[in-house]
Amino acid sequence: MTFDSGVTLTEHLMSLANADNAEHAQRFFKTGPGEYGEGDKFLGLRMPQIRAAAKASLGLSFDEIQPLLVSEWHELRMTALIWMTEAYAKRKQQRDDLVEQYWRHLDYINNWDLVDCSAHKVLGRHYCPDRADELTPLFDSADLWRRRVAILAGLYFIQKGHNQLTLAQAKVCVGDTRDLIQKASGWMLREAGKRHLSDLTEFLDEHAAQMPRTMLRYSIEKLDKPTRLHYMGLANKS
Template sequence: METMCCMENEEQRQILQRFFKTGKGQYGEGDRFLGLKVPQTRMVVKEARLQVPLGEIEALLYSEWHEVRLCGFLLLVEEMKAALPKRKGIGQPDRRKEIADFYLLHARQANNWDLVDLSCSYILGTFLLHPLSDGSLPTRMILDSLSSSRNLWEQRISIVSTAALIKERQYDDTLRIARKLLHHPHDLIHKAVGWMLREVGKKDIEVLRHFLSAHHTSMPRTALRYAIEKMKPEERKRWMATSRTGNQIGRTNE
């Protein structure tokens, strides 16, 4: 914390406060920044990784400073990496569960999109891929519970966490959560849903096309644009041309 405070940068602070929408009525209202760039925070994490107990990480997560909270979440990412199986071993399943439970307990402290996106798939998503100590896999209903939350950031965690599953060509959870969040009122969820659908398409374009065939006429246009971003221009035009116009529900001042 002291190290990070010594790196304060007023000019960068002002840029970050605008970029992360900290003004009155915006999604990041009241968030405070030291003015550090992510590589600077990662440098601190690299020096402290695997040396900070969960009790101290908790204190970081409840800091008033955005970058300090990010540091706490990135330290959790490192803890999860260390608990993963090495080659054919099982790793540390009890430790993985402890870290995932800790993350879920404090998930609302990831109260801006970068804090979510830089942590959830590497912690929760990774946790869901590996067996518990009894050999069973963690329940994916964790994602459904998060998607049903009234908290914007927990809802974003529910869909972005599936990035880890997509890498393993497991798409069902992404598609299920995407359907649940498809008509969410907030633009940040539209973007996250579209982003994850795009990641599915990068692995299997036919899975994405099948989803779009069923839902593209009712999708928020932001989600649709994100989902088809990697398609060829001609195909993108066809999807956009056949989508319903004016369905951009819940526009924000982002």
């Protein structure tokens, strides 16, 4: 695959670098010492640029994309993951191989946006509805990003009308103190409730008093104001 000037995909992406955007991204994605994205490097690309490049490169093989997936540059890894989601949707015969490669490269899926753009479209789609147990090793991992991959994979289950995985995970996440896990779990509960409200309210009736505040706020965001106040009141009494 080449672009108009005959450059490779990597060269094309590197040519789009923007120092001001990169500086902002490094702050936004918490790349400082001790932060969750410590040491990550950004070129300063925008998502429309990344998506366009990934879709224009669907003729490539995974072997040609793999160097981007292990790149030090965040946007190259993002491009590879977007490519994988598109390839998974279009290449039925290669789905098992793409899922295997996703598992093999989990160490490079190491920020929330990388997880959120891909987990449900690859692992979630692959294991829904009857193979949710294959996500258990990820969810049980102490690693922040692997647990988030398992939680976000549940979005595909939710979209197909299966809330059980998210509800089971959320019970465990009540005890998880990490902000990015609380946000992810609360978000998935909210999505589950948008499709089956009773699943969300029954969960909240049982667990709202113990839920971390961030998880609770994310989960109730789309409820009407009196209902939100009710569940926040339960939390305040705990």
